[in-house]
Amino acid sequence: MLNFASMRTLGWLWVSWLLLVTREQALPAAGLDGCDLVIRHGRVVDGTGAPAFHADVAIKNGHFVAVGNLGGIRAPEVDASGLVVAPGFIDVHTHVEDILEQPEAEHFLRMGVTTLITGNCGSSAPDIAAFFEAVEAKKIAPNLASLIGHGGVREKAMGGSFNRPPSAAELSLMKQAVAQGMKDGALGLSTGLIYLPGTFAKTAELVELARVVKASGGIYASHLRDEGPEIRPALAEVFQVARETGIRAEISHLKLRGQASWGQAAEILQVLETARAEGLDITQDQYVYTAASTSIESLILDEARTGGPEPFKAWLSRPADKARVVADMKHRLQRSGREDYRYVVVADFPADRSLNGLNLAEVALKLRNSSRLEAQIECIFEIYLRGGATGVFHGLLEADVRAFLAHPNTMAGSDSGLHRFQVGVPHPRGYGNHARVLGYYVRELKLLRLEEAVRKMTSLPAGVFRLAGRGQIREGFLADAVVFDPATIQDRATFEQPHQYATGIAQVLVNGVLVIKNGQPTGARPGQVLRGNCP
Ligand SMILES: [Zn+2]
Incomplete structure (x- = not known):
């Protein structure tokens, strides 16, 4: 005889079964005719980290409307046999303020990215509302969200003089600008505390x-x-900013960055864990390469660049000031355990593109007939005075990259x-990052499970950045999706030849519309601006 507890269990099983039956059989009758697309026979990795399962996925009006055995539905279809169907990837850290010039954002789509979060490192469009309106008028392929950049706000409020705290009036202007940015739909505030003018901000300003x-x-x-x-x-x-606010x-x-700091990833993650244990809500993002990329002029003392290239020229003409800049550069090299700048490669120097792809020792040899450190420093000054260049900065430890990637709160950015395709020698991350996570770190190194890696690129960032209704393959969610072959997905872009698209990605959908079809861009621009919901 069944006791009460087992009857209850049976009852629960019955209800579950009924729900399953209803879910699989009743849905077509409930309006699934006229679906826009069904992705058939794929292995669904739904973004939550849960184990993959075989299912069809139906899409209607830009949303996922059913996930299951949908054999009864007649609709245009995509065959995903042998492939994984995952939510579209969210790239939480980009710099695409110029997306109006390249609205198709092809190299992002081709690595499975369907949502870009821009406005990072203190640098965003100055007027978020105007930027979003322009994007909506132009139409873009991926979805786009933005932070408001502290640097731009600070620059506007404080004029050309940055190396000081803001006055009360200036701080008030900055607060107003940030509040306006949030009202206009920014997801938050970004800071770039090694860049001008953010580097001169004290913690108290950031807290305010x-x-x-x-x-x-x-x-x-x-x-x-x-x-x-x-x-x-x-x-x-x-942590102080998080704690006080x-x-x-x-x-x-x-x-x-730099050999002197290598091998400390586990300790740094412990520092983050300790902060979380204290109750602070701290997460992190990462790109999975052993090189960074930023402007070459960031190597020069901030203070000397405060007013731009012209005042810097005057600065260099004063021997004592010039000596200070050189000494600062040598000191920073030494502190990071380096002898010179051959770890820096020119990515794009618009004033002389023949330097692209050369490291700074090679640049010095070419421009100064000497690869010595002093000649390299002169070349860094020259590059800045001739309009500046972007660079690729080698010098991260692969073991640290792996340790950071394996942490459950690390997202892909x-x-x-x-x-522009074939222009310059940029860091390969824009062509390969998200595919590299799945190809190199999941398949080849088995550093993390496929489902976990997908979670870190989908539901985790959707949750952290409050992108409602995205980041999962789930009924009612917006239909951003990527269909890829887990056996072949791979980044092809290298430091030497970065302009190579990722492979193994068959289909990419943004808001239910195919932007990559059978591996090729369709030219569709169904992307939406994702505004934060400022109360
Ligand atoms: Zn940055």
Whole structure:
């Protein structure tokens, strides 16, 4: 005889079965005729981290409307036999303020990215509302969200003089600008604390602005003040902002730069864990390469570049000031355990593209007939004075990259801008980052499960950045999806030859519309602007 508990269990089983039956059989009758598309016979990795399962996925009006055995539905279909069907990837860290010039954002789509979060490292469109309106008028292929950049806000409020705290009036202007950005739909505030003018901001200023963002429900995303020997105090500063305001905080492109800091990933992750244990809501993102990329002129003392190239020229003409800049550069090299700048490769120098792809020792040999450090430093000055260049900065430890990637709160962020195909020698991350996670780190190294890697690129970022209704293959969710072959997905872009699209990605959908079909871009631009819901 059945006791009460087992009857209850049976009853629960019955209800579950009924739900399953209803889910699989009743849905077609409930309006699935006229679906726009059914992705058939795929292995669904739904974005939550749950084990993959075989199912068809039906899409209607830009949403997933059914997931299951949908043999009865007649609709246009995509065959995903042998392939994985995952939510479209969210790239949480990009710099695509110029997306109006390349609205198809092809190299992002081709690595499975369907949503870009831009406005990072303190640098965003100055007017979020105008930017979003222009994007909507132009129409773009991926979805787009933005943070409001602290650097731009600070620059506008303080004019050309940055190396000081803001006056009360200036701080008030900055708060207003941040509040406006949040009202216009920014997801939060970004800081770039190694860049001008953010580098001159003290923690108290960041706390004041974070308070405004917190009141609007936003996030604080920070390019740390230091990613090498001083990373601990730099992290402590983020924690202080989070602690004093209660804001959620994101560590942008977590890394350990320079040999002197290598091998400390486990300790740094422990520092983050300790902060979380304290109750702070801290997450992080990362690109999966052993090189960084930023402007070459960032190697020059901030103070000397405050007013731009013209005042810098005057600075160099004063021997004592020039000596100070050179000494600072040598000191920083030494502190990071390096002898010179041959770890830096020119990515794109518009004033002289024959230098693209050369490291700074090679540049010095070409321009100064000497590869010595002094000649390299002169070349860095020259590059800045001739309009500046982007560079690729080698010098991260692969073991650290892996340790950061394996952590459950690390998301994928390429840190890439939009590249013109075949122009310059940019960092390969914009062409390969998300595919590299799945090809190299999941399939080849087995560093993490496929389902877990997909979670870190979908539901985790959707949750952290509050992108409602995205990041999962689930009924009612927006139909951003990527269909790929787990056996062949791979990044092809290398440091030497970065302009190579990722492979193994068959279909990419944004809001239910195919933007990559059978591996080729369709030219469709169904992307939406994703505004934060500022109360
Ligand atoms: Zn950055």
